[in-house]
Amino acid sequence: MTGRPRMRSTYLPATRKQPVRAAARSAATLVACASLAVGCGVIPGTTGGSGDDSITVMTWAPQNTKATNKPGMPAFAQAYARWVNAHGGLKGRKLKVLTCNDHNDSVAAAKCADRAVEENAVAVIGSYSQFGDTFLPSLEGAGIPYIGGYGVTNAEFTSPLSYPVNGGQPALLAGLGKELAGRCGPVALVRPDTIAGDELPPLLDSGLKAGGHPASGDQLADEDATEYASQSVRALDYAAGDLSDTGCVVPALGDRTSTFMDSFRRSREDFSAVRTATVLGSVDQTVINTTGGATVYDGSYITGWYPVASDPRWDAMKKVISEQAFGDNRIDPADPGVQTTWIAYTVFKKVVESLGDGEVNADSVRDALNNGMKISTGGLTPALQWKFQDVLASVGFPRLVNRKVTLQVVRDGRLVAARKGFIDVTRTLQNADLN
Numbered sequence: 001m002t003g004r005p006r007m008r009s010t011y012l013p014a015t016r017k018q019p020v021r022a023a024a025r026s027a028a029t030l031v032a033c034a035s036l037a038v039g040c041g042v043i044p045g046t047t048g049g050s051g052d053d054s055i056t057v058m059t060w061a062p063q064n065t066k067a068t069n070k071p072g073m074p075a076f077a078q079a080y081a082r083w084v085n086a087h088g089g090l091k092g093r094k095l096k097v098l099t100c101n102d103h104n105d106s107v108a109a110a111k112c113a114d115r116a117v118e119e120n121a122v123a124v125i126g127s128y129s130q131f132g133d134t135f136l137p138s139l140e141g142a143g144i145p146y147i148g149g150y151g152v153t154n155a156e157f158t159s160p161l162s163y164p165v166n167g168g169q170p171a172l173l174a175g176l177g178k179e180l181a182g183r184c185g186p187v188a189l190v191r192p193d194t195i196a197g198d199e200l201p202p203l204l205d206s207g208l209k210a211g212g213h214p215a216s217g218d219q220l221a222d223e224d225a226t227e228y229a230s231q232s233v234r235a236l237d238y239a240a241g242d243l244s245d246t247g248c249v250v251p252a253l254g255d256r257t258s259t260f261m262d263s264f265r266r267s268r269e270d271f272s273a274v275r276t277a278t279v280l281g282s283v284d285q286t287v288i289n290t291t292g293g294a295t296v297y298d299g300s301y302i303t304g305w306y307p308v309a310s311d312p313r314w315d316a317m318k319k320v321i322s323e324q325a326f327g328d329n330r331i332d333p334a335d336p337g338v339q340t341t342w343i344a345y346t347v348f349k350k351v352v353e354s355l356g357d358g359e360v361n362a363d364s365v366r367d368a369l370n371n372g373m374k375i376s377t378g379g380l381t382p383a384l385q386w387k388f389q390d391v392l393a394s395v396g397f398p399r400l401v402n403r404k405v406t407l408q409v410v411r412d413g414r415l416v417a418a419r420k421g422f423i424d425v426t427r428t429l430q431n432a433d434l435n
Helices: 021-030 072-086 106-118 132-142 168-180 200-210 229-239 254-270 285-290 312-324 336-354 362-370 426-430
Strands: 054-061 094-101 187-192 217-221 248-251 275-279 301-304 404-411 414-417
Touching: 054 072, 054 106, 054 336, 072 094, 072 312, 072 336, 094 106, 106 132, 168 200, 168 248, 168 275, 168 301, 168 404, 168 426, 187 200, 187 229, 187 254, 200 426, 217 229, 229 248, 229 254, 248 254, 254 275, 254 285, 285 414, 312 336, 336 362
Parallel strands: 054 094, 187 217, 187 248, 248 275, 275 301
Antiparallel strands: 301 404, 404 414
């Protein structure tokens, strides 16, 4: 997972060339994900296809890997389908949700996309993968929209068939940097030594720069390490280098952030006071609960895409979980992956409703999204509307339509809102140096 070249798109491409991965994707097509043997599934009692007046979609995410896992996303998608079908379906049509495990692997991600094509999925919804450059060309070739991806790669904000519901890592890190600029001395960023990780430093630095702060110290780490003692010491050395101003350490290691914090907790005893801060997805309330709560994270600022999990605007999502997934410990209403999946399916439901009695297929769903439809998510995000190129096209994010984040803070072991409403990071990203 190390030493890979950076591949960042900075414009809206008609095609995306991939000399190395294209061969893998072509090979994957021959062995498309057609059974549970490659990690794919379907709601029990249903099959793929569109010959029974049903609507077939897919949700994928990595599961049971040594790095970041998001089992709650496909699990919630299945629960949502059960809930929709128990309440009459989508405009009277049964919703079928195919699921797939991308294994945090580019070939497996391509297999998931190929299966979506083979099963005539009308959309891929609320999914997570680090390999947008691998799976998006398959979806683009079949005209299948990608609605509400997690936002972990820049490719999701360049593909004309991607319809993101949040600002992804770009918005989170720009917002965090802007907040830390006036609160921290030296800032050390600890991030994965991966292609997706390569995209993080300039985003955090764009926020720091907006606040008149020097760039962060970029610290690379394996995304699947079992301990981070040496990385913790390096980050602390950097952050504690200015004794006149308290430094900050920003771990952005996904599921391995808690592993890092365990090493960090032991290492920080030998250093002067250093603050921590991070982004939602690396830390949520569940992680805080399992890693010492107030003693480890208290005072940490965390940027998120949505309101805190206790906000009543999440009540409708929680009702779905209560009715159809009570006791399923894969589904945590505080997980931003689950929250993103809920919003993505909310968007899809409203698109289907807008089509009335017309045919629901990939073309009609895509056309509805492209024709200026503005979608409310009940206040969980600003109203969403996708244009061919939005205001951040000049810095390589033409599909980034939700440029607002929330600021949260850990107080007494609880993640609470640090301020009301959303923070707009449009200008910060417009001024970012992402080349």
